[in-house]
Amino acid sequence: MMTAKTMEWKTHCLFCSLCCPVEIRQQPGAAGFACQPPGGLNGSGALCGRGIGLVDLLDHPHQIRGGFSQQGQSRTSLSRADAMQEFVRMTDEALQEGSLAILMDGNLSCEDLVAIHQWCESKNHAVSLGVYLPPTDFDLLDGFSGDSMPFSAEDLSSCDGILMIGNVFATHPVLARTLLDLKYSHPRNLFAVMDTYPGITSTFANSFLQVSPDGHQKALDGILALCQSTEASVSETFADSVGMDIIQAEKFFRVLRQSRRLGVFITAEATNNVDWRSVVSLAQRIASIQGGHLWPLLVYGNALGAYRISRNLHLLRLEQLLEQAGKKPFTAFVQVGCDVSVAYPDELLRPLLSNSTRQILFTSFQSRGCSQADLVIGFPTPVQYGGTLINGAGAEKQLTTIHAALLPGAKEWFLNLCGKTWAPKWQDYWRNSPAGLTQPERLSIPARNTAEAKATVQLQAVASPVHFEDGTFSHAERWTVHMEGQGQLTLSPALARQAGVRNGESLVAVLDGKEIPLVCREDARLKENQALASMHNIAVRRFLPWELTGGRLHCSAPMIQLKAQREKGDI
Amino acid sequence: MEIRQRVWIDMDRCIECKSCFAACYYGHHRQPIVNYASIGSVTLPIICRQCDEPTCVEACPYEALYRNDQGIVKRSLALCRGCGSCVPACPFGTIPSEMYRHQVPKCDLCEDWVLQELPPRCVSSCPGGALQFLEITENELEQQGQFAVSGRTLSRHLWKRR
Numbered sequence: 090m091m092t093a094k095t096m097e098w099k100t101h102c103l104f105c106s107l108c109c110p111v112e113i114r115q116q117p118g119a120a121g122f123a124c125q126p127p128g129g130l131n132g133s134g135a136l137c138g139r140g141i142g143l144v145d146l147l148d149h150p151h152q153i154r155g156g157f158s159q160q161g162q163s164r165t166s167l168s169r170a171d172a173m174q175e176f177v178r179m180t181d182e183a184l185q186e187g188s189l190a191i192l193m194d195g196n197l198s199c200e201d202l203v204a205i206h207q208w209c210e211s212k213n214h215a216v217s218l219g220v221y222l223p224p225t226d227f228d229l230l231d232g233f234s235g236d237s238m239p240f241s242a243e244d245l246s247s248c249d250g251i252l253m254i255g256n257v258f259a260t261h262p263v264l265a266r267t268l269l270d271l272k273y274s275h276p277r278n279l280f281a282v283m284d285t286y287p288g289i290t291s292t293f294a295n296s297f298l299q300v301s302p303d304g305h306q307k308a309l310d311g312i313l314a315l316c317q318s319t320e321a322s323v324s325e326t327f328a329d330s331v332g333m334d335i336i337q338a339e340k341f342f343r344v345l346r347q348s349r350r351l352g353v354f355i356t357a358e359a360t361n362n363v364d365w366r367s368v369v370s371l372a373q374r375i376a377s378i379q380g381g382h383l384w385p386l387l388v389y390g391n392a393l394g395a396y397r398i399s400r401n402l403h404l405l406r407l408e409q410l411l412e413q414a415g416k417k418p419f420t421a422f423v424q425v426g427c428d429v430s431v432a433y434p435d436e437l438l439r440p441l442l443s444n445s446t447r448q449i450l451f452t453s454f455q456s457r458g459c460s461q462a463d464l465v466i467g468f469p470t471p472v473q474y475g476g477t478l479i480n481g482a483g484a485e486k487q488l489t490t491i492h493a494a495l496l497p498g499a500k501e502w503f504l505n506l507c508g509k510t511w512a513p514k515w516q517d518y519w520r521n522s523p524a525g526l527t528q529p530e531r532l533s534i535p536a537r538n539t540a541e542a543k544a545t546v547q548l549q550a551v552a553s554p555v556h557f558e559d560g561t562f563s564h565a566e567r568w569t570v571h572m573e574g575q576g577q578l579t580l581s582p583a584l585a586r587q588a589g590v591r592n593g594e595s596l597v598a599v600l601d602g603k604e605i606p607l608v609c610r611e612d613a614r615l616k617e618n619q620a621l622a623s624m625h626n627i628a629v630r631r632f633l634p635w636e637l638t639g640g641r642l643h644c645s646a647p648m649i650q651l652k653a654q655r656e657k658g659d660i
Numbered sequence: 661m662e663i664r665q666r667v668w669i670d671m672d673r674c675i676e677c678k679s680c681f682a683a684c685y686y687g688h689h690r691q692p693i694v695n696y697a698s699i700g701s702v703t704l705p706i707i708c709r710q711c712d713e714p715t716c717v718e719a720c721p722y723e724a725l726y727r728n729d730q731g732i733v734k735r736s737l738a739l740c741r742g743c744g745s746c747v748p749a750c751p752f753g754t755i756p757s758e759m760y761r762h763q764v765p766k767c768d769l770c771e772d773w774v775l776q777e778l779p780p781r782c783v784s785s786c787p788g789g790a791l792q793f794l795e796i797t798e799n800e801l802e803q804q805g806q807f808a809v810s811g812r813t814l815s816r817h818l819w820k821r822r
Contacts, residue, residue, distance in 0.1 A: 138682035262677040265788035554677040
């Protein structure tokens, strides 16, 4: 039995679009424990490691609770009230001198996002307001025309075939039990998996189709044509075009064709395709021909809510802020709840981060951006957010503010500053699906040339159920450090031999003069020219060649060079 | 009352998400207890079997390890000197070699939860349903269409996975 002193909170996890309900229990002076209440999507009450790790954010000793201002090397601590005064002074000055940009994290609650917009409106539209979502979330939602597909375990149980595009079990582990129950409930229920590398999901596939990065469209085009035709077999031309033998291609197509109701799940990893919008669009057509549904799986818990708000209120994206800043620098750049400097290389962010006269950061923890900011203001952690989020299935979920007395959220802060009170009609901004969205044109992004003449290895940054280092939500007691203390590069044993390293040895990945040290991990399932690194590793994310083309941020899988790293004294 | 159930691992359901590690870590004062081992291309959690005749207990020179009335092999925090003798003594490699806070972490089958008739934390947190808390014989398993592949590892197939 729980003792009387045990504190309990019920909230929702916002580390992916499934938004699992979470129950957090904590005894005074002891570590907390998070689990999912019985029932819900998973049925058993299980949570993935990310959800369990939410307890790291309770009473975190390193949380920034006040604020500080910086001038050169000197740093002055500020109380909440002083931080607010300083914020008002800096933003007023910035607006007198020119224009101000605000980027708010899409994982804030819907109320927070709308409140920041209200503050911007009170400044006579002199503020460029943007919402930050991972580019893949924007792509999936654009491709899905900004709507959602209600999802429940009952919907899934009526499917007899599942197509998973991407490594679904790594990005959204909580879906695994429902999907595996379906698979093992009847031998006719089959899994088809399409991905650019043989991840954990592929090991459960009845048929696995490995496509090259950016090769999804070609394969899905072929499958769509076959589904639409009366032809019951795969041609050699199609098999050749997707780079697999005809027997494998036949098997993959048969799994899809045999199903009376096909459930399609799609999860996007940035380097695996530069145009996820057209992949979603094609997958959706295949699902509807096969009498099923498509469920896009998003990175951010409130991705759909933030997307609806951004479309309904005509807000900008990071890409558009970067383009505006490139033409005319902002006099101040404010980030609320996000720090883009941990996700993208400096050269890409220079127009916003280096050219803006003032930098203001609302953040929970010391992050990379704090060292460059003129004003840092303490902000709630995700377990302290309050308000509504819209999960990937379009359902409203309520976040509970834990330890509310500590810090006001963005809603309280910005409504207080502009002297407004909450209006219930503002809920329409996230309840209404945005109108006027059309199926996107297929993009054609030119292939990238790498400067490394000897580069023969293609690097893919992939999702992992284990987040690690301080790029994630936990900055002190990092359980994941025990799993992967140092960034790893997974490669085939043959490639490791070629690079002169063995399992556990250090090597350096080189791209356009940039180097990143990683530890070799061999995996015999990978192709010889393929290397995988975790997308959650800050160094890897900043190493990737992100580009801004046609108003979109994208990153194709780069060709890199590998070098063995020997320390002094090594033979 | 002796606890007869043990943690079994269904190879056909493990998605290598490491949730069991996280749940165990936060439930046991942030100690890394769950181990992992790669068998071919499959990485599975290695969890203490709470042996009937535990070799780790035999190996402990300080009598810090003992099997209690519930049948759980436990470690006395007061007696453990962190000598690490139990680490190589375990034939299944379930005791991590990492010396942590001067004492070797040891699975206690989440006795606090099990006595409340809840499954251990690793089992209740498993998203794929791979970890199960069962009292079952090999014959009963075969009737369910499953096999004990080795020790407490289940599979629907004898020679292949999934």
